[in-house]
Amino acid sequence: MAILDLDYHHGNGQQIFYERRDVLTISIHGHPSFAYPYFRVSGKKRQNDGLGYNFNFPLKEVINGIEYREILKKTLSIIRKFRPEFLIVALGLDTAKGDPTGTWILSPRDFYLNGQMLAGFKMPVLFIQEGGYRNRFLGINAKNFFRGFYEEYIHNH
Ligand SMILES: [Zn+2]
Secondary structure (H helix, E strand, C coil): CCCECCCCCCCCCHHHHHCCCCEEEHHHHHHCCCCCCCCCCCCCCCCCCCCCCCEEEEEECCCCCHHHHHHHHHHHHHHHHHHHCCCEEECCCCCCCCCCCCCEEEHHHHHHHHHHHHHHHHCCCEEEEECCHHHHHHHHHHHHHHHHHHHHHHHHC
């Protein structure tokens, strides 16, 4: 299986799978130099543990939707090459503009487009909601994400 962690914060816990080659782990997150977990040397781009089966994309402090999807596209191609039987998406919504724990500026429209991008797989996809701390926008962002995923999925299948 593959685990794609889209939460703003590093997918800490991925080290559980460092010894395994049947679990691919990928995290896109704010660089730990300014984002939680700050003090830990985790989520860096180059780490030798889990080599080939663990990919980290620590990004700069301000990331917009277009920059975000360039990275998302890279992760999807890594997942395709790995050919998992199913995909688990740790769907953090704290990448949204105005989230008190994040610094990125994704809009509701970006969540729609991100959802669309994830709909191309021909395998089961399980979404687990993670972070997202600005309650006022949580619902609209989640709704947009799943609407994008659903509409594109229906279109492809
Ligand atoms: Zn988070």
